[in-house]
Amino acid sequence: MRYSQFLIPTLREDPAEAEVMSHRLMLRAGMIRKLAAGIYSTLPLGERVIKKTAQIVREEMNRAGALEVTLPFVQPAELWHESGRWNVYGKELLRLKDRNERDFCLGPTHEEVITDLVKGVISSYKQLPVNLYQIHIKFRDEIRPRFGVMRAREFIMKDAYSFDVDEKGAEESYRKMYDAYCRIFERLGLKFRAVEADSGPIGGSFSHEFMVLADTGEDVIVACTDCDYAANMEKAEIQAPQAAPVKKDDFNELQRVETPQMKTIEEVTGFLNVDASSLIKTLVFASAHDPVVALVRGDHEINEIKLKNLLACDHLELADEELIERITHAPRGFAGPVGLKDVEIIADLGLQGRINFVTGGNEKDIHLINVNINRDFTVSRFADIRCAQEGDSCPRCGEKLTTTRGIEVGHIFKLGTKYSEAMQATYLDAGGSSKPMVMGCYGIGIGRTAAAAIEQSHDEHGIIFPEPIAPFSVIIVLVNPTDEKQKQIAEHLYNDLLAQDIEVLLDDRDERPGSKFNDADLVGIPLRVTVGKFAVKENMVDLKWRKTGEVKQVAVDSVTEAIAENLRKTNFT
Numbered sequence: 001m002r003y004s005q006f007l008i009p010t011l012r013e014d015p016a017e018a019e020v021m022s023h024r025l026m027l028r029a030g031m032i033r034k035l036a037a038g039i040y041s042t043l044p045l046g047e048r049v050i051k052k053t054a055q056i057v058r059e060e061m062n063r064a065g066a067l068e069v070t071l072p073f074v075q076p077a078e079l080w081h082e083s084g085r086w087n088v089y090g091k092e093l094l095r096l097k098d099r100n101e102r103d104f105c106l107g108p109t110h111e112e113v114i115t116d117l118v119k120g121v122i123s124s125y126k127q128l129p130v131n132l133y134q135i136h137i138k139f140r141d142e143i144r145p146r147f148g149v150m151r152a153r154e155f156i157m158k159d160a161y162s163f164d165v166d167e168k169g170a171e172e173s174y175r176k177m178y179d180a181y182c183r184i185f186e187r188l189g190l191k192f193r194a195v196e197a198d199s200g201p202i203g204g205s206f207s208h209e210f211m212v213l214a215d216t217g218e219d220v221i222v223a224c225t226d227c228d229y230a231a232n233m234e235k236a237e238i239q240a241p242q243a244a245p246v247k248k249d250d251f252n253e254l255q256r257v258e259t260p261q262m263k264t265i266e267e268v269t270g271f272l273n274v275d276a277s278s279l280i281k282t283l284v285f286a287s288a289h290d291p292v293v294a295l296v297r298g299d300h301e302i303n304e305i306k307l308k309n310l311l312a313c314d315h316l317e318l319a320d321e322e323l324i325e326r327i328t329h330a331p332r333g334f335a336g337p338v339g340l341k342d343v344e345i346i347a348d349l350g351l352q353g354r355i356n357f358v359t360g361g362n363e364k365d366i367h368l369i370n371v372n373i374n375r376d377f378t379v380s381r382f383a384d385i386r387c388a389q390e391g392d393s394c395p396r397c398g399e400k401l402t403t404t405r406g407i408e409v410g411h412i413f414k415l416g417t418k419y420s421e422a423m424q425a426t427y428l429d430a431g432g433s434s435k436p437m438v439m440g441c442y443g444i445g446i447g448r449t450a451a452a453a454i455e456q457s458h459d460e461h462g463i464i465f466p467e468p469i470a471p472f473s474v475i476i477v478l479v480n481p482t483d484e485k486q487k488q489i490a491e492h493l494y495n496d497l498l499a500q501d502i503e504v505l506l507d508d509r510d511e512r513p514g515s516k517f518n519d520a521d522l523v524g525i526p527l528r529v530t531v532g533k534f535a536v537k538e539n540m541v542d543l544k545w546r547k548t549g550e551v552k553q554v555a556v557d558s559v560t561e562a563i564a565e566n567l568r569k570t571n572f573t
């Protein structure tokens, strides 16, 4: 491809709208342009990256035995009524009517459509298992689309759905997808980690997220320093330390202290001169059922997902001012467990074995000191309801946990029979009885993966693409296109590389060399060949690696072989 005939509208300045690096660099490199909030056009350079990413995903899905299909983007409401999700999906589901006033939606996901399809074409155990996938557009009407394609409303996703005769088969399908995902992210050239994820009310250990590691990632990954345990923050369990039995003789006398206007942990611990670990945070939650009170140490954070799973409820949120007052008879900031009536109190395991706590006094501007469990209040139950922290103990081996950041790019999930039962996707087993198919679903955000690659790998000059998804493997910078000799060498090299099936971009534009070099760095092509005076005089060109900045002088005659050799190495290690 010749740069002069290609469309790469690079920008010199950082676009004001971009909050994260990948968004900024994709705009600056001319990969994408915004049409509306969360809706982007992909330009030719971006398209090459997306296509390459999608192709690797496709190849590995095919290798794992999944079959490619294309499912409709516009979906009839009837299917969503059948699954029971039309009314519960919320505003992310963009609903519309056709000319006959029939309800439709833009597909945010395709469980309904695929279940309906499979139900119509599969009736016997002999046709199972089957795993169908597509690489196609989704639309989710996010309340706050941001970060470019990282959290767009319209996006390209690979979604796969497996159907099995039983749990055992479904587990095998899941395992195949897990392995396929590992291969995909390895082949994409990304540093990643598969982590256990929360699987919601369905439970079980059958949900994993695939995280691309990046310091700028939104998600926190908790991983063991010794064994291979890794989970996302929502899910990460903590091995509670063995709590020594408390001695009642060590209980100090309960006291009421005035803490005017002191509502935060810092204010209270600073004023009372105590460590945050000896303070109890008392959090009131509104749930689908009765309100509950959760207690965690002042140096710990509540994990609402764990609490929600513990309570087995769909809906849980921090109480508003009114509910706090109703439960505690005090304004926000002064809640404590002492004296609470008719409400379940769930305490984190971290409170066990400790004494003489500071808590809110359930009275404005009052805290209590020397509060002790079982003397001053009772706990309904103890449970692991807090977020893991650096230094906590691994639930598997007891060694230290550490935290890193990542970007979720894939999620695999065992669905069970939720959809097949609701939508009657059944098969006849060998004995002739009808059973619901057991399902799994498996997603990868294609644009998100490309963006995550940029978050993981960039510098102050621009993107540093991993070779497998780089828009081109090589860029030839022809320093002076009006110099016939330089031009001849560059053209010759260009044709040589093309003949070897190497994807090459020839920068033949009549631009300053400096701006050509800047653009080459910005768009992140792994190898740059500079054809300038040196090439004419000495018959040598500069070969520069974008990632390391390393430069080698190579004879014009051997540069094609050197590049081919380098690509063979990067693709097979």
Ligand SMILES: [Zn+2]
Pocket (backbone or CB within 6 Å): 224, 225, 226, 227, 228, 229, 394, 395, 396, 397, 398, 399
């Ligand atoms: Zn461990």
